[in-house]
Amino acid sequence: MADPERRWCFADQLGPHFLDRKDQPVLLIESRAVLRRRRFHRQKAHLVLSALRHRAAELGDQALFVQAGTYREALARVRGPLTVCGPTSRAAAEFTAGLDGVTVLPSRGFATGREHFEEWAAGRDGSHLLMESFYRGARRATGTLMDGDGPAGGRWNLDKENREPPPPDGELPLPTPYRPEEDAIDAEVREYLDAAERRGEMSFVGRDGPRRFPATRTEARRALRHFVENRLPTFGPYEDAMLAADPAMSHSFLSAALNLGLLDPMECVRAAERAWREGAVPLRSAEGFVRQVLGWREYMWHVYWHFGRGYARRNALRARRRLPRWFAELDADSVDARCLSSVLRNVRDQGWTHHIPRLMVLGNYALQRGWHPAELSDWFHRCFVDGYEWVMAGNVIGMSQYADGGRIVTKPYAAGGSYINRMSDFCHDCVYRPTARTGEEACPYTGGYWWFLARNEERLSGNWRLAPQLRNLRRIDGLDDVVANERARRRP
Ligand SMILES: Cc1cc2nc3c(=O)[nH]c(=O)nc-3n(C[C@H](O)[C@H](O)[C@H](O)COP(=O)(O)OP(=O)(O)OC[C@H]3O[C@@H](n4cnc5c(N)ncnc54)[C@H](O)[C@@H]3O)c2cc1C
Structure with a gap:
């Protein structure tokens, strides 16, 4: 008999915060239809499959890992009730909501709830829904970079100090961003995608190359640590600048890990705040980064749901x-x-x-x-x-x-x-x-x-x-x- 608490995790719900208990039974589905439907960048297809397969390997017997043509085919092989955290696309949300035996829970992987945004938006009275005002509410609600009731350092917005042109010598003196090392699972994924492409089952855009982004929780945490120690100090001043020879500049390279659910946004926000409180980074860098994660990322998530399908x-x-x-x-x-x-x-x-x-x-x-x-x-x-x-x-x-x-x-x-x-x-x-x-x-x-x-x-x-x-x-x-x-x- 199946465990009644099995949690179905989509391929962008891979971190521990999508489970209620460390030992909770998990369902992971690799659907070929997803990669056949669209012509994705080859490295994106690789990253998503690699992350999913790494999670399955890491969970071992705790996870039921089904590789199938479609989600429906996969689900037909699974017995017993499932729970799933609210998926990140409208199509997947509608699909899961229509399935017997599947309970859809509130979404995870974001720091603010839907009601927080809707309450704020309702108070705007149809005028522009500007990110800045939402962000201040999110800072207050999560107690981030706050001194009492006001913003740490006395100002909410340090953008004016953060719009410097690039340094004149054409690069920032920083170590290269964190790079994961590929392993046997990556080799398997590469072979699988090569074969699917040869058979004409899948087609990609962009070039293949070594995997540059985290596919596991361990790699994602290393990437976060590496960023906070090495790049965060100069993140603020140069966040809007571009250099031909240095495309990364001080940016974090964390978006893929965040969007795969390998990192929780609040752990990124807290890490940046801690670095500032310990005196390791200036406020304009910590605030600049927090603004991206707790401001822009949260805001964009809610905008997607708020404006509905026609948007x-x-x-x-x-x-x-x-x-x-x-x-x-x-x-x-x-x-x-x-x-x-x-x-x-x-x-x-x-x-x-x-x-x-x-x-x-x-x-x-x-x-x-x-x-x-x-x-x-x-x-x-x-x-x-x-x-x-x-x-x-x-x-x-x-x-x-x-x-x-x-x-x-x-x-x-x-x-x-x-x-x-x-x-x-x-x-x-x-x-x-x-x-x-x-x-x-x-x-x-x-x-x-x-x-x-x-x-x-x-x-x-x-x-x-x-x-x-x-x-x-x-x-x-x-x-x-x-x-x-x-x-x-x-x-x-
Ligand atoms: C036209 C356009 C398309 C974009 N497409 C994507 C996308 O497909 N996926 C994506 O995650 N971001 C997207 N962004 C936002 C932003 O460009 C990327 O999040 C960022 O460049 C990723 O690099 P990074 O991790 O080094 O970010 P950093 O500059 O280090 O910022 C830190 C984190 O803040 C978050 N963030 C910052 N701005 C945004 C934003 N506007 N929306 C969502 N998250 C944000 C990301 O999680 C990012 O990792 C897009 C922006 C524009 C203008």
């Missing part, structure tokens, strides 16, 4: 162009613009790049060109090791593409080459000039920025934050030529 299809700017092949295929070598080529190369070779390249290089380019937001969302979901459906709603649809018409940000994240020039070292060695709008050297981001404004002038006319730029638009010499050049541009 992923929002297209307020009527952007309908298809993603070009070179972008979809991560063909970095065919791109001349140094920023885009470098960032696309990072995605191709490791399925990761930090926040600003995602927003201001990849997302910005798509926004300027009017690429379809849902198609772009699918691309981000598939091509990044940390990509999941819940992350796409707020980050891609809302923040990066302004496809919700400004529910979560006050203006579109569109910027010309001068922003990229200020925050990176990409431009000085580029064939394009960030200040040029026309001619051979016209920077695709600068021309693209004016094209974006010209195309959306009417739709954005009520946005007070864009009013100065929209006024400037009509003063641009040869605007029609700029627009025509950008419209005709095939590849940047």
